[in-house]
Amino acid sequence: MIRTTVIGLGAMGAGMAANLHQAGLLAAAWNRTPERGRAAAERFGFRYTEHLQAAVQAADLIITSVSADEDLLEITRRIAPLLQAGNVVVDTSTVAIQTAHKAAELYGAHGVHFLDAPVSGGREGAEQGKLVMMVGGEAEVLRQVMPALEAISRKVVHMGPVGSGQATKAVNQIMVAGINHAVTEALAFGRHQGLDMDKVIEAVSSGAAANWFLEHRGRSMCDGRFEPGFRVALHHKDLRICQEMLAADALRLPMIEMTLVNYQRLMDAGHGDEDISALFRLKKDLFDKG
Secondary structure, three states: OOOEEEEOOOHHHHHHHHHHHHOOOEEEEEOOOHHHHHHHHHHHOOOOOOOHHHHHHOOOEEEEOOOOHHHHHHHHHHHHHHOOOOOEEEEOOOOOHHHHHHHHHHHHOOOOEEEEOOEEOHHHHHHHOOEEEEEEOOHHHHHHHHHHHOOOEEEEEEEEOOOHHHHHHHHHHHHHHHHHHHHHHHHHHHHHOOOOHHHHHHHHOOOOOOOHHHHHHHHHHHOOOOOOOOEHHHHHHHHHHHHHHHHOOOOOOHHHHHHHHHHHHHHHOOOOOOEHHHHHHHHHHHHHOO
């Protein structure tokens, strides 16, 4: 049995901790904001650990899940000295490739193995144990921790050395931006045509344009509901990482630039904590103001 601790009990980490608990693999769970951590533990039925040292030293595998690069490096600097050589850290955050390399360096100085393993699937995927993991690091280390990762994922793909996971996640986030634009714009068009949008979604979801986002967000966005599965502000942060990756080669992608502008408009209007399907707000305005 791989004793596993989850550090970071937000929308993604809480779901992962819950599935590890159900599989009998959760050794401890800790969050930088204790109140949020205790609330997650109460909701999902696992035990919350009050002290970081006790949490990490209870496990062989540490899974980290935080929102930003600075958060990951802060946690890494706190955790690394507490671990034993041979322990494994799997980070599921979405950060810059350079940040993943720095984390690997900090852990490596203590003989700790590091895998960068960003995930896709949103809050639902985390809670249902159906995440997709894109992993960078040593293949043998990944093989050792697979029993724990299989408890939280439906697919785990080894992409190459450390940093490869984050590069693959960047591909994912650009593609998500394009899908978001396509679905929100098309449904706003259908609404403008006076169609029954439930029937539109039923029909289109069965054809060549079928996709996860349409199926899981189509009806809620048409109803004006944008409960967060993946927050606008987080996708904005991820696309800024993609933008910086491209800037290193003096390149830009129109999809990224357009999405960043639209997300900034949503955030300025107070919608940064809504689901990215809130882009529908801007798309329907194109017709409402026409």
